[in-house]
Amino acid sequence: MMDEYYRYEYEDNGQYCYPHTHILKNKLDIRDKEELFKVEQELSSARYFEIVKRPIPGDFSLQHLQAIHRYLFQDIYDWAGEIRTVDISKGTIFCLTQFIEIEFKRVQEWIIQNNYLLDVDDKEVMSKRLAYLIGEINMIHPFREGNGRAQRVFIEYICKNSQHFDIDFSKTTKNDMILASKESSVLNYEPFEELLFKCLVEI
Numbered sequence: 001m002m003d004e005y006y007r008y009e010y011e012d013n014g015q016y017c018y019p020h021t022h023i024l025k026n027k028l029d030i031r032d033k034e035e036l037f038k039v040e041q042e043l044s045s046a047r048y049f050e051i052v053k054r055p056i057p058g059d060f061s062l063q064h065l066q067a068i069h070r071y072l073f074q075d076i077y078d079w080a081g082e083i084r085t086v087d088i089s090k091g092t093i094f095c096l097t098q099f100i101e102i103e104f105k106r107v108q109e110w111i112i113q114n115n116y117l118l119d120v121d122d123k124e125v126m127s128k129r130l131a132y133l134i135g136e137i138n139m140i141h142p143f144r145e146g147n148g149r150a151q152r153v154f155i156e157y158i159c160k161n162s163q164h165f166d167i168d169f170s171k172t173t174k175n176d177m178i179l180a181s182k183e184s185s186v187l188n189y190e191p192f193e194e195l196l197f198k199c200l201v202e203i
């Protein structure tokens, strides 16, 4: 069960994992999968609460997303905030490493063209825009692990910055998130629209 969302395929390389395992090398040198999963959750969520209260400033670039990831996973991985150096997939093949920067540039340009979603005050329209955005970022999957958490903070910052909405991802489930992500990978953004509509709060 847990393997489903924890593991990536093609990860049997010595670079990120302990030899002959699927356990990511980590600063705490935890070599038990369940234990690492638990500790990683705890430490990243403690960091999450810090940067929700005091957002990391940035321009919604890849560097901004990297700063978020670095903050969230600083206690766990040496490569926190760094773009992955291996190609990964979860059934879905994510962006090849050599295209991550250029693809994210395209995303950032979309954000700028849409004026950082500052002009959107309709919840349905906001759901549609954010569905596209999170779907695109998810397909890039810039990091070896922790993409979901980093991209949700990025989306929260987009909302905060818009001054019309807040977003509360606790109103959805991990399972719905995965289903919506899978659908968006085949360009069906409807499940993400529905999910985001549930999470968006008008302010």
Ligand SMILES: Nc1ncnc2c1ncn2[C@@H]1O[C@H](COP(=O)(O)OP(=O)(O)OP(=O)(O)O)[C@@H](O)[C@H]1O
Pocket: 005, 006, 090, 091, 092, 138, 143, 144, 145, 146, 147, 148, 149, 150, 174, 177, 178, 181, 182, 185
């Ligand atoms: N088959 C799939 N196709 C596309 N996206 C997927 C698939 N399975 C999972 N995802 C997405 O990948 C994200 C998980 O990525 P990753 O494990 O790198 O980060 P995470 O921070 O551990 O994520 P989370 O907290 O959301 O589980 C999920 O949030 C989901 O959006």
Ligand SMILES: [Mg+2]
Pocket: 005, 006, 145, 146, 147
């Ligand atoms: Mg994960």
